[in-house]
Amino acid sequence: MTEPATSFTDTRKLEVVVLGGGFAGLTFCQHLEHPRYHVTLVDRQNHHLFQPLLYQVATGGLSAPEIAQPLRSILADHKNVTTLMDEVKEIDLEGKEVITQEHTLPYDYLIIALGAKTGYFGRNDWAPFTLGLKSLDEALTLRRRVLEAFERAEACNDPVAIKRLLTMVIVGGGPTGVELAGSLAELSRVVFQHDFRRIDPSKTEVHLIEAGSKLLSMFPGDLPEYTVERLKKMGVTVHLDTRVEQVGQGFVVAGGQRIDSEIVIWAAGVEASGVTRTLAGVPLDKCGRIHVLPDLSLPGHREVFAAGDLVNMVDAKGQRVPGVSPAAMQMGTHIARILNSGDSDRPAFTYWDKGSMATIGRSAAVADFAGMQFRGFIAWMMWLFVHLVFLVGMRNRLTVFMQWMWSYFTWKRGARIIIGHEE
């Protein structure tokens, strides 16, 4: 069903095609104000996803619609934006066209903001044995797999199989790995404490494997050590300086040790969307990320910008821009400002580091703001507050706040529902 692409274009306006409705693409659409542009926003999902809370969907704390919002609904008042649910296949920089599964979209300006997916450092053969956590579908699969492991253990009489079912391995000691490890430890030790009759869920082993010498290595001071300590207290086995050597069906070998495990979660690396490989003549790093110019445009293509997790750049102040949502939003705003100026002004992008935070578990988090470091309950309250404020949509803020209050006071989780079955 390839159609005349002109049907999407308003010929009286300059056509801006935006690929990806994540933090970068959505923020761009929200900040583009100049009436000379018509925007077509393409995403293969119908929703914007608040990725920082994805691990809570995966571990039964929140339901999927609470951290997602339909793109059309967010942009309902932006009458110059047409949203198209479709998958990008290829970008033809010479012909100034995007080829999607269903359409061919010509553009005057193009914003590539397709984000990143799970990366395996060249070991894609490990992918079938691991679970990633980059989309709602992956989060719901992880939730189903974790809940099913406990169900199968309860129904099982073989102690070896029960031990494998109650062992979970997380590879990667960044924020996602730490948050998942803490959340899985709490699920098994606290949330499940009265639910089973035949197994003891507090015997669940959660292993967190990190190749470097620290967890949360981007955090300053003793926050990485504090994180290890807290996780250990919660029952997580932390393996530092440990490389994964092999992953197969039901096991991981790391640092010479074999761990039999039903659930292996890969939170160790990201890789740019495969579409960047279709960009003829554009310099990419080994993860497929684009080396952009200081104004975020592509070398040799002033009319094409990239933003978000698929950008590899050092900004005007010499900082490496990290793959985090504040950076993606700032890039989206930066490009919108360039176009709002009628493309007359192209300053260099500068990343404003607002600080970072990660949660470890109930009443425990780490935060680093403007040279100050926080930990424990105060950091956890800051984490809750910041995530509620940045969550998109008032309804989602209210329901997530309520879920958190409820979980805090009852020690329960509301979204422990298995949906869909494995083939």
Next chain:
Amino acid sequence: MTEPATSFTDTRKLEVVVLGGGFAGLTFCQHLEHPRYHVTLVDRQNHHLFQPLLYQVATGGLSAPEIAQPLRSILADHKNVTTLMDEVKEIDLEGKEVITQEHTLPYDYLIIALGAKTGYFGRNDWAPFTLGLKSLDEALTLRRRVLEAFERAEACNDPVAIKRLLTMVIVGGGPTGVELAGSLAELSRVVFQHDFRRIDPSKTEVHLIEAGSKLLSMFPGDLPEYTVERLKKMGVTVHLDTRVEQVGQGFVVAGGQRIDSEIVIWAAGVEASGVTRTLAGVPLDKCGRIHVLPDLSLPGHREVFAAGDLVNMVDAKGQRVPGVSPAAMQMGTHIARILNSGDSDRPAFTYWDKGSMATIGRSAAVADFAGMQFRGFIAWMMWLFVHLVFLVGMRNRLTVFMQWMWSYFTWKRGARIIIGHEE
């Protein structure tokens, strides 16, 4: 993995196996108090589902975990109950064993409460072209299909295809059909009014087809006529006295008229779980429902009871017991009382009709209580109140209440998220 079934049984107690964690099975487990029994509850899902609100999940008003609750969690304090997530394959009445996918479970008492599935009156060849609404998986599939139809229409340039994508057919004018028709009409006309740029979602056609001469024929007085009127005002095309003659890929033929439609929902009939067909020598009706004795036991098998939607019976007062959740709960309680008496007392079951209600749309419902009939806003408030009270779990009550308030005041729906993709 067939295991020695003794592992599930506490040999010092009488083993009660309950098949199905719906309203009948769950209520039984909650009311069984006598210490002489150990209960094994088998369900192929890990959750109890509040079916009366399933249509709101299907139409984007609620998220799946808001109307479901893990069975283990509901029964956490009932230490005599072991919950097993497994699928029942066969019942061996002579050997007093249930054969599931993974286990063989011997019983002293058996409660069959597996519920009903969508029934096609012998036209199972229509099933692949229609969508049912009996489980969370079916509700999420329906939601995805409806939201995708609008997405595809927005991306489409062919007026014939757009019309087909924006036409929805519901077969069956009972409560489910009426609730879905009203909800889909509101979705397209109200919720979507600012979201699309290329299509006009208010042009969506919703057809409700009923073979009989009335909608909601179980309601007295002029409530059926009121329902037709309200639905017409909301933009639903109601076809009464109209039989479906053919269903195929993308179309329905009913009353001699062909309707091209992307979404055909079958809400016309139910059929007992296929497991009842494995019951040797037990009288079934043509929908596979069991003709039970007055005490709800099976003829010739005092130790086996049936409860809920898979029962076909006329009670001690001569009333036909309907397939609704209050009847299922009353049956569950009835059987629990028999066992609590040490099986010394077996009264006949009597259905207490508490009345019925169905919602049509925003501020419109019908209700029939103790000979009094209500309609419009007052019936709608009653409907909201009763469904909140009967919803299982305080957290679910709170979040559903909040979603309803939010939807009422903003005219929006929060769960319009597409999860999973069609192969």
